[in-house]
Amino acid sequence: MAEPKKQEKDFTSEVDVIIPETESLVKSGKLQDAVDKLYALEKQTRNASDLKSTTRLLNTICSLCYEARDYELLNSSINILSKKHGQLKAAIQSMVDQAMGWLEEIKSRDGIEKWLQMVETLRSVTDGKLFLETPRARVTLLLAHYHEALFKAPTPAAPSPKESLITASDLLSDLQVETYSSMERREKTEIILEQMRFLIAVARQKDSEVDADKKESLSGGDAEWVKVRVGGRKVNEEFLKEKDNEVRSRYDLKLKYYDLMIQHALHQSSYLDVAKYYYKVWETPSIKEDVAGKGRAALEHIVYYVVLAPHDNEQSDMLHRLFNDPALVKLELQYNLVKCFTTSELMRWPGIESIYGPFLRTTSVFSSDKRWEDLHTRVIEHNIRVVAKYYTRITLPRLTSLLDLTRQQTEETLCRLVVSGTIWARIDRPTGVVNFRATRSAEDVMNDWSSDMQKLLGLVEKSWMGMNAAQAAQTRVKAS
Structure with missing residues (x-):
């Protein structure tokens, strides 16, 4: 791309004359003649660095092709105009933005095939251009969602559902949006969370196909789980605390982020991390105020996972702070469970099983036999620490x-x-x-x-x- 230079001539009057003429040609069925005529003037405006006139001509060429439903000419025109020698960056940006605005209408009116052609054209045009990194990310996100739709509702002509899901994940994972200076912080975060969501879906799909007894290092979805952890570190948790990101009618970045991190931590059986993430959720004003609903559920999960976590200084500190929290007193059963673990007295497992078992086994946390066994292990470890003390x-x-x-x-x-x-x-x-x-x-x-x-x-x-x-x-x- 040539370096920007000073405008040598103003072609506004010529453009004002040629646009109505080309529109008349299109109405008479001479679309190609109209486009060729605009191409000739576009070369002059581009060489003279007349940004305003060049932008108008590029948009007019694309509009005439779009209104005539000639998508083959439209796609080729976008490709050709973006690769012209010395083409102005702002003109290309305007053309790409205009074409992206047509995507939804093309999809609903002309079918998915025409939509895919336009999407691939835009991805090709924006590839490798830093000033078009944001439009490329947006159009790639649309394509990833299309492949996700094929995974959920496969068609005979489409690849296998697993391949569709992997394709969607790979498309998004190729975007390094955290380095994009032209993209707003919120949009960056949304795309990173989508990357994590797709990676988790692929990881679960691969894990389900691997025999647990034959599982080796980084087999199944392990590589995707590692990438989820890396993606989680790209999100600034302080940014999520801002009011607009905590409470939003359609989309809640904070809750979605911690939901993804909880899924990752549960896969690793990192119960203390799960408790920390639920604590972050519970601290959200809109959640904490919902005492009988989401707030209660979050606090219950904090209790369950902090008692499931192996004992260490951090776990003990969190457990005692939770025990002293006035909000926990309202949850009688969970309060008594935490009290058992913070008191230096023996907990006989048959008694714990008879008192807490009937309720805990009905919860989503302890419906898993593995977590119920982990709770038994934590009770045994607590009892050994008490014995060692006395x-x-x-x-x-x-x-x-x-x-x-x-x-x-x-x-x-x-x-x-x-x-x-x-x-x-x-x-x-x-x-x-x-x-x-x-x-x-x-x-x-x-x-x-x-x-x-x-x-x-x-x-x-x-x-x-x-x-x-x-x-x-x-x-x-x-x-x-």
Whole structure:
């Protein structure tokens, strides 16, 4: 594309004369003659850098072809005019915008075949041109939605549903909209979320075709799940907090983003991340105000997933903050469940199963056997932490009785918690004893004794100073 140069001549009067003449030619059935006549003047206006006249001529050529329903000539004209030597960028932009405005009417009036031809023409014209990156993204999004429609309602002439879905995802994934300077931030975010949505759909489709026992690294839809995580990092969460993005009648960017991230986290069984995403949803004013509907559902999901998450400092902190939240008190069952996990007391699984099981198993979260087993695991881990807090040594038979497990299950759970660093424990198999306190060296004992003595002497000194101050005060009172 040639560098812009100063306008050498104004062809406005010539354009005003030629446009009515060409319109008359078209009415008499001489479309090609009219287009050729406009081409001749377009060359002069382009070489003279007359932007206004060139833009009018380009739009007129396309309009005459469109009104005559000659789509073959229309598509070829758009291609030819956009590739002319020294063609003005603003003129091409105007022509492309005009053609995109016709897409919906072409689709409804002239059929999908003509629409596809126009879409491919626009994609070809906009390919590799930075000043046309936004129109290219928009027309590509339309084409991706068309292929998605073929996936949902396949036709005999169309490829297989899976191929249609993959094609739609690949089309959108090729767009690096986060680098587009000419596109508004909201539109960028919408397209990124669409990329993530298509990737998740493809990933689920591929995962359903792979045998779980034979699944290898990055097999099935694993590559797509990785791309979803990358796409999620392109979205600025602070931007989603803006009021226009939190509450919108047709489209809610914030809720859609966190819904996609929840799907990704659930696939990875990252329960703590799921709880965080639901917490972000619950913080949304429109959701939080809906106490009996979406707000209640979001808060319930926060509770379920935070108790399902493996214990660590972050999970414990979130669990205790949630327990102290006044909103949780209104949910009696969920409040009591969180209270069980924040209290240093044993939770017997048969009791938990009988009290909470009938309700929890009816929820969408715990209807899955895997998550119900994960809850059982979290109860066992909580009980082991409580035992480790109150016991220095305990026999394996007694520990298995407290945990309501077999000896093998008890040892496996203990080993997992020791490896993760949650507790310190050693199993003496010959004697059948579990030690929850490490053997201390003489140096450790002396260091603790020295520390305790320093604290004791500090208290003595503080008491002595307090007594002296009291005696001095009494002396002054007596002297007066």
